[in-house]
Amino acid sequence: MTTHALVSIAVLLVVCAAPGALAQTVQVWSLCSPVNYTAGSAYGASLRGVLRDVVAAAGRSRDGYATVFRSQQVKDGAPYGLALCYADAGPPEVCRLCLRMAAGNVTLACPRAASASMLYNNCLVRYADPAADGRKLARPEPDTVQRFSFYNGNMTSAGEADRYGAALNRLMDRLAPAAAEAGANGQPRPLAAFGQTNITADESLYGFAQCVAGLSPADCRLCLQRIAASLPMTKGGRAYSLTCYTRFEVVPFYMPPNTARIVVAPAPAPAPSSPSRGELN
Numbered sequence: 001m002t003t004h005a006l007v008s009i010a011v012l013l014v015v016c017a018a019p020g021a022l023a024q025t026v027q028v029w030s031l032c033s034p035v036n037y038t039a040g041s042a043y044g045a046s047l048r049g050v051l052r053d054v055v056a057a058a059g060r061s062r063d064g065y066a067t068v069f070r071s072q073q074v075k076d077g078a079p080y081g082l083a084l085c086y087a088d089a090g091p092p093e094v095c096r097l098c099l100r101m102a103a104g105n106v107t108l109a110c111p112r113a114a115s116a117s118m119l120y121n122n123c124l125v126r127y128a129d130p131a132a133d134g135r136k137l138a139r140p141e142p143d144t145v146q147r148f149s150f151y152n153g154n155m156t157s158a159g160e161a162d163r164y165g166a167a168l169n170r171l172m173d174r175l176a177p178a179a180a181e182a183g184a185n186g187q188p189r190p191l192a193a194f195g196q197t198n199i200t201a202d203e204s205l206y207g208f209a210q211c212v213a214g215l216s217p218a219d220c221r222l223c224l225q226r227i228a229a230s231l232p233m234t235k236g237g238r239a240y241s242l243t244c245y246t247r248f249e250v251v252p253f254y255m256p257p258n259t260a261r262i263v264v265a266p267a268p269a270p271a272p273s274s275p276s277r278g279e280l281n
Contacts, residue, residue, distance in 0.1 A: 025089075025098045029119040029148040029240070032110030033133065039112060046078035050127060051103040054081035059096040064089075064123075065213060069138045073130050079115070080134040082126045086245050087192050088208050088254040089122035098123035119148060119240055124212075126242070140212055142219040143242035144226035151237030165233035167205040168248055171197045175209040175246070176224040180217035191220050194254055207248040215243055 037043040050068050057066035064085030073080060083103075085095035102125035106118035115128040128134040178193035192210035199205050209228075211220035223244035231237045236249040247253070 025094065025101065025120060025122050027101070027105060027118070027120050028150075030106065030109045031117045031147075031242075032113040033115035033129075035114040035129070035132075036112040037114050043077060043079070043114070044112070046073075046076070047107070047127060050079050050081040051106070051125070054083045054127075055096075055099040055103045055125070058083035058085065058099055059092070063087075064092075064095040067137070067213075069134075073134075077129075077131070079127045080130050080137045082124070082137050082212070084124045084212055086122055086124075087210055088247060094122055099125060117242055119242075121238070124240075124242070138214075140214045140219075140243050142215060142223040142226075142244070144223055145241055146227045146230040146239050147241050149227075149231060149237060149239040151232055152235045161233040163199050164205065164235065167197050167199045168207070168228070168231070168233065171195050171205060171207040171248065172209070172225065172228040172246070175207050176221040176228070177217075179209045179211055179224060180215075180220040191215065191217075196252070199250075203250065204252075205248055205250060206252050206254070207246065208254050209244070209246045211244045212242075220244065 037047075050073075054066050054068045057068075058064055064087065066083050068081040072078075083099050085098060089095055089098065098120050102118040102120050102123055106116050106125055106127070109118065110116035115126075115133040117124070117126045126137060128137050130138075175193050175195045178195070179191045191213065192208070195207050197205050197207075209224045211223060215223065220243075223241060224246055227239040227241050227244060228246050231239050231246075231248075236247075238245070238247040
């Protein structure tokens, strides 16, 4: 899609603070596999250890991301684990709180499930049997299904919806490839980007997009574009899948410091066409 307005994209380098986020950490969705492990088995004991280790590692990480994928786990039958904080969640204590809550509640929501996912508004925790679903965590494929979304329903007119929709499409056309390219250097970190575009001369739309590490740039882009397309045209919203997340607002909810910025200038207005000879008087 052609860009007609100012778009500013920032590739994520660090996490910044968001006041009040501690009070906003809530569970939004979970998924339990139909396959169960035996109560009191070694798998259950290993699961508790994996969840503890992956949450602790993600809490210490600068990026709020960690995995527990070891070849020995396949031999031992121990689960794989993944923990991810969404970078717009706020300061590190929000990340750590969210991960602890998710890891504790996933075993309550999915008792004895061999694989499960627990999604909070600020973080994601997953574990999986390495002999089956674990491969999807170690080498993820894009999950393009919107697992959860919420949004601001404050839209006043069809014309306003059209303006916001055009701005959101314009923004996501740039955010998705920018987030995907953030992982092009092969670093095992979440892929994310922040951007801004003008809606009118006096209004802006701000957006954020993030993928789990391990997705290829093409898969990251596909995931983000699919879930962004599921969002309604309102003044703010979020959409989540198991491999990506996006958010947009009319206020600068997340302004990452120390970023490499990509600025796209407005497209020039088309030059007026000259009248044909037959139109001259």
